Amino acid sequence: MEKQTDMDVIDRLRAAKLRPTRQRVALAHLLFDGDIDRHITAESLHEEVLATGPRVSLATVYNTLHQFTDAGLLREIMAASGKTYFDTNTADHHHFLDAKNATLIDIPEDQIALAHLPEAPAGQRIARVDVVIRLEDE
């Protein structure tokens, strides 16, 4: 995804039924401009927005991350280490976890073949399959 104009971002927010406030526009630019997949935490995004954009409180960053996640613009990652990570790549894919550096690395979905999955228990269905490959130093 290339650098977006404010208008692009505003449309995106409107489509998600979120008012395009100054704060949300700034956060959306940070999250969705550029084409790299990002793994961010509330704290890291907060620091980032403070460094460049308008003043945004940490509470708003949390609110916004959850709203974006509910709207399908972000995905919450099953993280280690107590912190919640959000992934700007909402396609199905998996992760390497470098526990020592608390870092996640994307693995494209087609690089892992899940040959057969068990049945979900009665009354429930599979929402999503997450594979986390934990790394350690050689």
Next chain:
Amino acid sequence: MEKQTDMDVIDRLRAAKLRPTRQRVALAHLLFDGDIDRHITAESLHEEVLATGPRVSLATVYNTLHQFTDAGLLREIMAASGKTYFDTNTADHHHFLDAKNATLIDIPEDQIALAHLPEAPAGQRIARVDVVIRLEDE
């Protein structure tokens, strides 16, 4: 694993280079007697031990869970929901996650076939692969 005598448990602790204190013996019985795989948190185990055994502080439960994990008697599970879960089944296996009830269900390893895995990044090796199948209501 069947109900163990204190002696069984004490030997197990000694083998892990842990002094068999009253507290650790009580916790080990709760964790390892009976043959069901258990998914516990520090808090849940603390309540359980208070209900039946000697007084054990929450700090000791945390300490013990980490010591048992380091000794390979427990495994820490990549959980959702901020809480840390410990699994008495230390064999390779995977989990269903019922997010609504914050419950984990074991999936035997042979019920999931991981056909091919990507290479670990240079200088690192794969420590462990966790598959979490997130469930939702039908």
Next chain:
DNA sequence: AACAAATTTTAGAACAGTTCTAAAGAAGGG
């Protein structure tokens, strides 16, 4: 059994990450 040394437990404080609260501010529609 008594002693000293080493380890463990403990209560409570401290801490990190996240959510809540209630008041002030901004956005959208007539």
Next chain:
DNA sequence: CCCTTCTTTAGAACTGTTCTAAAATTTGTT
């Protein structure tokens, strides 16, 4: 513009976990 609704905010509150320093227990040695 004005009114209603939604959003942001600072700070308090909360949850799960770790830390601290003192008291208690365990172990090895006599």
